[in-house]
Amino acid sequence: MLDQLNAQLARLADHPFYRGRLPREVASLEAFAREVPLMKRADLVGEMQQPGYGAFAPPVPPVRINLTPMGASLVPILHSANDLRAIEAACATHLDACGIGPGDVCMVTFGYHLFVAGLFYQSQMEARGVACIPHGPGETERAAEVARRCGVTVLAGNPSHAIKLIEAGCPVPRVFFAGGEAFTSNPALYARVQAAMPGAVLIDSFSLSECLPVARTFPGGEGVHVFDELLYAEVIDPHSGEPVADGERGELVLTHLRKELQPLVRYRTGDLTALVRTAPVHGRTVSLPGVVFGRTDAMVKVKGVKLYPSEFATVLLGVDGARRLQLELTQKPNGGDHVLLRIEGQLAHDALTHIAERFKRQTLVSADHIESNDTLANADAVIDRRHDTR
Structure with missing residues (x-):
């Protein structure tokens, strides 16, 4: 893989978008991650909106x-x-x-x-x-x-x-x-x-x-x-x-x-x-x-693990009657995080247990309690009350 990456770096050394941004060669995959900058979607969109596609102007005619x-x-x-x-x-x-x-x-x-x-x-x-x-x-x-x-x-x-x-x-x-x-x-x-x-x-x-x-x-x-x-x-x-x-x-x-x-x-x-x-x-x-x-939307750290709200929907895939998920975080008396999972939809105990297991398997975070509700006002979201002073 290193040889393939270096071959591509060499090809792109004089590319209008990458000129001056990329090394011509890296010594390892670790060096590739360290020395080659990340590119955002906005970078691509910005160039493609320019006349002639900006720095991504095709060097040969496109066929599709x-x-x-x-x-x-x-x-x-x-x-x-x-x-x-x-x-x-x-x-x-x-x-x-x-x-x-x-x-x-x-x-x-x-x-x-x-x-x-x-x-x-x-x-x-x-x-x-x-x-x-x-x-x-x-x-x-x-x-x-x-x-x-x-x-x-x-x-x-x-x-x-x-x-x-x-x-x-x-x-x-x-x-x-x-x-x-x-x-x-x-x-x-x-x-x-x-x-x-x-x-x-x-x-x-x-x-x-x-x-x-x-x-x-x-x-x-x-x-x-x-x-x-x-x-x-x-x-x-x-x-x-x-x-x-x-x-x-x-x-x-x-x-x-x-x-x-x-x-x-x-x-x-x-x-x-x-x-x-x-x-x-x-x-x-x-x-x-x-x-x-x-x-990779708004991240929240729970029990030392990073969670992303958009991944919650996949936890419920295939569970009949489970519509949306809400995560409420409070602080335990000892200072640790207390995690409450609320599921929109009336579910049996076995289904809730299955969701809790999937949540832990996917996110590596254990829920302290899980419950189902007919409706949730703020579903697919995190309610963080850990810093409430009321």
Whole structure:
């Protein structure tokens, strides 16, 4: 990986955006984190709003321009022919691992209007000799009928919609590519898809429009494995910017290793995740076991652990009747933190116990008490009363 990073640093030494910002070479991965500055999304947006895309003006003509919303802006994402070939080559190794190739028929039910996933899946399938049906979302009955008529063997789309397709008579695919909503991190939804598609290989995927693809589950592996021939992944403390130890939660930072247009170096995604090293899975050794927990929004420190309110929603995934979560913090007589979890929705004791266990497993913080309420006035939030003097 160090050689790949140094090759990219050398290529970008005279890039208009990075000139004077990057070393031409680093001695170690630790030096890369220490000597290479972090890049914010605002940096990318600011340049792409300039005439001719500012410092990211393409040195070769783009062959594809996706538009993706970033705040109030629709930001162009540029791909050269070489960029697309590199993506297709990386995805080909994954399709091979899944046993997908000529003779398969893939229906893509992701959106195509600005949303990048539809064309992304279509391109990689076609490059591997797979027949592709670019159906897009919605029109469930028609999609199921088309899938039957054309003998679909591979399905790519939103998991909830895929279940409706199967119920409408779509044949069970041999491989299903999920995206657009939490999948492996939502046990209840994952189990519903398993039940609807017995025997199918289920693939969870994570991508960003500006970093495509990031990671996927591979047959025989655990978690989603990073396409490390395309990207170098780090996880940092969102506030200090310092790298965290493997397995610790923090902000995902990505560096393009081969991107020709709009290359990003130490790009702060704003996504909250954890990274672990694994034994090789089809050659890949970096996994995001919980995919993305939330966003690196306002942080609060509880019992010495950093919590991010946006990750609370994932704790409730798949728990029937649990709508939202509220965290109330008070101070114990001995000075420690007392943690009260309130769940919106009337839940049985077993469900509350399950939520408390998931909360601890994800955040590493134990709740001192958990209760359910019909409604919460300030849900998905932290009420911090530790410094009340009343």
